[in-house]
Amino acid sequence: MDTTHRDLERDIERIDAMLHADEAPRGRRAAKGGGSEDESGRKGGRRSGREAAAARIEVIDLGEVDGLGIEDKDVLRTLRELATSHSTFAEAYAGCFAGSVYLPEAPGATRKRVHFGFFLDDARLALLNIDGAYSGTAEGALTDDLSSYPSAPRALYELLRHLIREDFLRLVDVEGELSDIEERIIAAPSRLRGEDGRILRRRRELMRLNGAYQQLDELASTIAQDDDGLLPRTDRRLFNTLSQQAQRLSAKAQYLREYCVQLIELKDARADARRDATNLYLTVVASIFVPITTITGWYGMNFSNMPELSWEYGYATVIALSLVIIAAELAFFKWKKWL
Incomplete structure (x- = not known):
């Protein structure tokens, strides 16, 4: 200058x-x-x-x-x-x-x-x-x-x-x-x-x-x-x-x-771009827990004829299923470049 x-x-x-x-x-x-x-x-x-x-x-x-x-x-x-x-x-x-x-x-x-x-x-x-x-x-x-x-x-x-x-x-x-x-x-x-x-x-x-x-x-x-x-x-x-x-x-x-x-x-x-990025992050986090919330609500009904409630490996199976769903969602979001 x-x-x-x-x-x-x-x-x-x-x-x-x-x-x-x-x-x-x-x-x-x-x-x-x-x-x-x-x-x-x-x-x-x-x-x-x-x-x-x-x-x-x-x-x-x-x-x-x-x-x-x-x-x-x-x-x-x-x-x-x-x-x-x-x-x-x-x-x-x-x-x-x-x-x-x-x-x-x-x-x-x-x-x-x-x-x-x-x-x-x-x-x-x-x-x-x-x-x-x-x-x-x-x-x-x-x-x-x-x-x-x-x-x-x-x-x-x-x-x-x-x-x-x-x-x-x-x-x-x-x-x-x-x-x-x-x-x-x-x-x-x-x-x-x-x-x-x-x-x-x-x-x-x-x-x-x-x-x-x-x-x-x-x-x-x-x-x-x-x-x-x-x-x-x-x-x-x-x-x-x-x-x-x-x-x-x-x-x-x-x-x-x-x-x-x-x-x-x-x-x-x-x-605006910063706000959009924040909103996208919050949306992704909420989307990850939607299936987990569904499973929780489903098995929270406690009907007497639900066989998984008395099954020896029922609890471990639900945990494994939840982790698989979360991993699949994260992989999908990465592929879409949302994360």
């Missing part, structure tokens, strides 16, 4: 280095090609000169939305309603995006619950703190670094990527935990106590995560679509990448949810 984690972390670091290194070669190619800035901008969807400007990041409370200077009433209404939103979404408006990010706690408590709104246009990214759940994980570790990125959309992408960067590894840990439970169910089902509750808790966590990943996929797809050409082509590609990553996380969480259901069914099946 540790080897898998290290390999995945190295892959993430390598991809991150490639994304950061992609900006400089692109600038050199544009200058070397001698093309005009307008021509380069048309190919990218926006002017490349804006890509070189540092992103403007603001972190404000939800009650300070009016101070952003937004004139579009629909955008303001969306931002004001974020307090009652517990979902992840993005809505496209003329020249901007507005939405919310809501991520539940990750498995293993590696990420606390995150809930914040955002306003994104070509010049700035405003992060809106909602009910105090814009945690220090996001604000303290990233806000200062985000301003170093060349565009506000790129800063939002880096923030979202940071929030889910370890989720796949944590899902792999959950898969290992469920595999251990499966092995215990198969090895010693009678010793498992409280595992149903543990599996059901994991299933509920995975259900919430799966929903969050699906919503994050929709958010990234909405921004990547960018009908107004707000984002440079490079940033649209990044949000497409984020959408694909959210899809992979959603597929993994859904698979683990189904795995939880299969474990519960396996545990119930093993318990």
